[in-house]
Amino acid sequence: MSNITNQSLSEILESIKSKKISSLELTQAYIKNIENAKKLNAFVTTTFDQALENAKKFDNKPNNEQLLSGVPLAVKDLFCTENVKTMAGSNILNNFVPSYESTVTKNLWNNGAFLLGKLNCDEFAMGSSNETSFFGNVINPIGDHLVPGGSSGGSSSALAADLTPATIGTDTGGSIRQPASFTGTVGLKPTYGLCSRWGIVAFASSLDQAGPMTKTVNDCSIMLEAMSGFDEKDSTSINKKKETYSKNLKDNIKGLKIGIPKEYRVDNMPKEIDELWEKGKKILKDLGAQLIDISLPHTKYALPTYYIVAPAEASSNLARYDGVRYGYRSQKGKDLIEMYENTRSEGFGDEVKRRILIGTYVLSSGYYDAYYLKAQKVRQLIKKDFDDSFTKVDAILTPSTPSSAFKIGEKTNDPVSMYLNDIFTVPVNLAGLPALSLPAGLDKQGYPLGLQLIGKALDEQKILNIGYAFEKNCGYKNEIKKWWS
Amino acid sequence: MSLDKEKIKHVAKLARISVDEAKVDSLTKDLNSIFKFIEQLNELNTDKVEPLTSILNQSLRSRKDEISDGKIREKILKNSPKKNEEFFVVPKVIE
Numbered sequence: 411m412s413n414i415t416n417q418s419l420s421e422i423l424e425s426i427k428s429k430k431i432s433s434l435e436l437t438q439a440y441i442k443n444i445e446n447a448k449k450l451n452a453f454v455t456t457t458f459d460q461a462l463e464n465a466k467k468f469d470n471k472p473n474n475e476q477l478l479s480g481v482p483l484a485v486k487d488l489f490c491t492e493n494v495k496t497m498a499g500s501n502i503l504n505n506f507v508p509s510y511e512s513t514v515t516k517n518l519w520n521n522g523a524f525l526l527g528k529l530n531c532d533e534f535a536m537g538s539s540n541e542t543s544f545f546g547n548v549i550n551p552i553g554d555h556l557v558p559g560g561s562s563g564g565s566s567s568a569l570a571a572d573l574t575p576a577t578i579g580t581d582t583g584g585s586i587r588q589p590a591s592f593t594g595t596v597g598l599k600p601t602y603g604l605c606s607r608w609g610i611v612a613f614a615s616s617l618d619q620a621g622p623m624t625k626t627v628n629d630c631s632i633m634l635e636a637m638s639g640f641d642e643k644d645s646t647s648i649n650k651k652k653e654t655y656s657k658n659l660k661d662n663i664k665g666l667k668i669g670i671p672k673e674y675r676v677d678n679m680p681k682e683i684d685e686l687w688e689k690g691k692k693i694l695k696d697l698g699a700q701l702i703d704i705s706l707p708h709t710k711y712a713l714p715t716y717y718i719v720a721p722a723e724a725s726s727n728l729a730r731y732d733g734v735r736y737g738y739r740s741q742k743g744k745d746l747i748e749m750y751e752n753t754r755s756e757g758f759g760d761e762v763k764r765r766i767l768i769g770t771y772v773l774s775s776g777y778y779d780a781y782y783l784k785a786q787k788v789r790q791l792i793k794k795d796f797d798d799s800f801t802k803v804d805a806i807l808t809p810s811t812p813s814s815a816f817k818i819g820e821k822t823n824d825p826v827s828m829y830l831n832d833i834f835t836v837p838v839n840l841a842g843l844p845a846l847s848l849p850a851g852l853d854k855q856g857y858p859l860g861l862q863l864i865g866k867a868l869d870e871q872k873i874l875n876i877g878y879a880f881e882k883n884c885g886y887k888n889e890i891k892k893w894w895s
Numbered sequence: 896m897s898l899d900k901e902k903i904k905h906v907a908k909l910a911r912i913s914v915d916e917a918k919v920d921s922l923t924k925d926l927n928s929i930f931k932f933i934e935q936l937n938e939l940n941t942d943k944v945e946p947l948t949s950i951l952n953q954s955l956r957s958r959k960d961e962i963s964d965g966k967i968r969e970k971i972l973k974n975s976p977k978k979n980e981e982f983f984v985v986p987k988v989i990e
Contacts, residue, residue, distance in 0.1 A: 509970040603951050616950065645955050714933045725910060732911075734983050736974035746986050751913035763912055764925060767903065770910040784936055786946035791939070793947060825925055826932050842950030 415439050415572040419481065419629040422575050426472075426480045433465040433472075433480035440482055440526060444573045446895035450549045452558075452568040454487050455495050456527035464524035476522030477636045477656075484574040486565050487528035488535055489515045489620070490609040494525065498611040499533040499543035499561075502731045502738045502757030512609025513641045514578065514620045521636040526574060530564030533759045534728065535585055535613045537561050538831045541822055542761040549818075550593060551890050552857055556815040559589030565623050566593040570890060576624045576633050580610060582617045583716055584811075584835025587847035590623055591810035591860030594849040594888040596630050596877070597623045599835075601867045602842035603648035606641030614723035615646075617716075617839040625888075627848070627877040631655035634870060648868070658871055661879040664698030668876075669803035673709035674834060676812060682853045683809045690807055690850055690861045693883050694876070702803050706795040711788050712837040713829060718772050718785035719840070724762075725769025731757060764825065793841040800866045805873055808834050810847040810860035838864055846873045849886045858888070898926050 414422065414431055425431045441458050461482050468480040490496045490508035497503045515525070532542040540548040540563025548563040550556035551571040558567040562579025566589030569577050579586040581599035590597025598621045605620040612618065622633030635655045641647045670691065675684065691701055733739035733753030740752035758766070772781035799806065812833055821828040838845040843864055850861040861880075865873035900919050903926065907914045914922065968981070977984040 505976075506974055509967075509973060642958070646951060648951065648953070649956075708939075711936055711939060714935045717929060717933050718936075729911075733976060734985055735971075737976070739976035743986070746988050747911070748913075749986050750911040754911055755913040755915070758912070764922070764929070766910050766912060767906050767922075767926065768929060771898070771906045774906065774909060781933070783946055784941060786948070787941040787944040788936055788939060790944055790947040791941070793950065824928075826928050829929075829932070840950075 415443055415575070418626045419576040419624060419632060420626065422481060423479065427474045433468040434462065436480070437461050437465040437482045437526070440573060443571070444527065447571055447573055449894040450551060450567050450571055451546050452529055452548050452564040452571065452573060453484065453527045454497060454530045454545050454564070457494055457525050461524055461526045468522070473522060477632055478518060478521045478523035481523045481575055482526040483518060483523045484526045484529050484568055484577055485515055486531050486562050486577070486579045488531055488580050488611045489578070490611070491515055491525060491528065494528065496528065496611065497545070498535070499531045499545060500758065500762070501544040502754070503611070504544065504738060506736055508609070510609060513606035513643060514610065514637045517637050517639060518578070523636070529568055529577065532561035532563065533762050534611065534724070535561040535580055535582055536724070536761050536765055538584070538588060538828055539816070539821065540564065541818065542759055544759060547818060550815050551894070552593060552815060554893065555817050556857070557592070557818055559592035559815065561585040562589050562623065566590055566595060566597075569593065569595050569623055569625065570888060571892070571894070576622065576629050578620055578633065578637060579623050580618055580620050581839065582613050582720060583839050584832040586621050586623055587810050587835050587845060587860070587862060588831060590847045591849070592815040592858065594858030594886070595623060595625060596627055596849065597621065597847045598630050598634060598870070599838065599845050600634060600638060600870060601648070601844045603646050604638045604844070604868070604870070606639070606644040606647050608641055608643040612727040614720040615727060616723060617720060619839070627874060627881050628656065628659060630846070630877075631659050631874050650868070653871065655871055655874055659878050660875050661882055663694065663876050663879045666699045666805065666872075666876065667702050667803040668694050668699045669702050669704035669799050669806040671704050671706045671709065671799070671806060671808060673706050674808040676833065679812050680853070683812060683859065686851050686859050686861065687807070687809050690880070693880055694807065697879050697883060699876070704799045704803060704806070706799060706837070708788065708791045708795050709837055712792055712840055713833055715785045715788045715792065715840060716836045717768065717829060718781050719789065721765040721769035722773050722782050723769070725766045725773065728762070728766055733757070761825070789840050792837055796841045796843060805876055806864040808862045808864065810834060810862040814853045814855065814857035814859055834862060843867055844870045844873060846877050848877050848880055848884075849888065850884055851886060898923060898930060
């Protein structure tokens with residue numbers, strides 16, 4: 411019983427169903443782990459009393475017909491949770507208590523799960539290391555000097571440290587896949603529009619997408635099934651029949667065509683990443699897949715495009731933080747305008763301010779055509795690269811990140827070097843496609859590395875299947891020493 | 896192009912963010928390095944490319960123009976830093 415929290419979500423669900431463990435015992439085991447892991451700084455809010463109540467309620471009247479029956483889950487603090495503080499890693503929201511629940515979390519609860527706590531993240535999900543959070547940086551369980559990735563760094567850290575059986579994050583430019591890669595876990599960014607954005611603190615609305623972060627591919631399919639679905643309250647939600655990803659999970663990938671894009675071999679990429687990619691290709695080939703060389707010629711322009719589009723949308727979305735209707739208000743300033751300026755200056759951190767300024771500038775009169783319009787044109791070219799490739803292949807295999815987890819503080823003084831960490835993940839967001847990051851090996855320091863599978867729009871099932879087959883044959887297992895407890 | 900301090904102060908004004916004088920130099924340096932990176936896009940000729948307006952091949956849905964929500968003033972006012980019973984309260988605007 412003591413090691414129930416080491417297990418995958420699907421194993422835990424099985425144990426609950428067969429009454430090997432009660433929901434209460436399970437919840438207590440996680441609470442104990444969380445209390446012993448304060449050093450990781452993964453949680454910003456815990457809801458233990460509420461979780462214990464929910465667990466008891468479940469045990470009294472178990473309903474095992476649901477996808478997530480009786481399971482406590484912690485979620486990224488970017489999802490609004492009714493009557494539970496939602497701060498998005500920012501001082502400007504540090505007293506915000508939503509009176510509504512995000513659609514995605516509501517879907518999880520409707521499937522039998524309940525809230526265990528809220529997980530730290532980069533401020534407004536702007537960051538690749540969790541160092542921009544107002545509530546302090548999160549530590550990677552892999553090593554006490556390492557970042558857990560970002561922006562869903564609290565989520566990746568908590569998952570890898572057995573503080574939650576599975577979790578959810580959001581991914582605007584790699585914020586699920588990069589932290590998954592840095593912690594040896596599985597992360598999926600779904601097709602834009604598959605999971606509702608309603609009730610998620612907005613960063614860049616044409617790129618933001620919520621997705622699961624789990625220990626296994628099977629767990630990922632269960633979570634995706636639970637959280638996805640059409641929502642009238644999100645104007646870009648896709649109206650289609652709900653899929654049963656977990657039931658349809660298959661490990662036969664014989665004959666599938668896997669594209670290998672030459673542009674993902676970048677200068678100065680560590681040899682280990684290249685070797686990992688070769689290993690991944692070999693595994694898929696041995697399973698009967700066919701490898702096909704492809705070209706995505708505009709890949710190098712994805713990151714510069716992203717750093718126009720995302721800040722532009724952010725500057726517009728974050729205009730709502732004015733100190734009037736909710737959130738922090740500065741006490742300084744002699745009139746309304748000064749109150750706004752001081753509120754936003756004191757309430758936002760440096761990275762968020764930088765991005766608001768970039769966004770305001772690229773949208774300002776006289777510069778719109780040179781920056782924003784130009785970026786939307788290049789975005790079209792990037793999308794077309796993928797469209798063209800997907801006439802020839804079923805999925806695309808690339809590394810998830812150009813390096814393993816880096817040291818805390820290593821990149822904080824150089825924003826561009828921080829941004830470059832998302833070089834392999836950003837193109838997918840610009841094109842609205844689904845992509846899965848899978849743990850695939852260790853570098854010479856013993857830190858996890860991930861590979862990414864990119865699919866056609868709404869082809870989540872296929873990349874999950876390929877991932878499932880890959881996982882069975884890769885032999886990767888996270889072995890983390892619990893140095894923090 | 897490069898951004899000078901004056902331009903940055905102007906943009907900050909537009910964004911309603913007061914900038915600490917002591918931080919203007921480092922902000923100028925950071926923003927210029929970011930813009931240098933962004934301006935790689937100028938290598939590309941995009942004269943004949945249509946800008947992307949939506950990544951979904953669907954148009955935005957419209958809903959019926961009818962009231963679906965309301966009478967939640969208390970909930971809406973709940974998180975306000977300053978309010979009275981019916982309104983958000985802001986610093987005096989009219990002299």
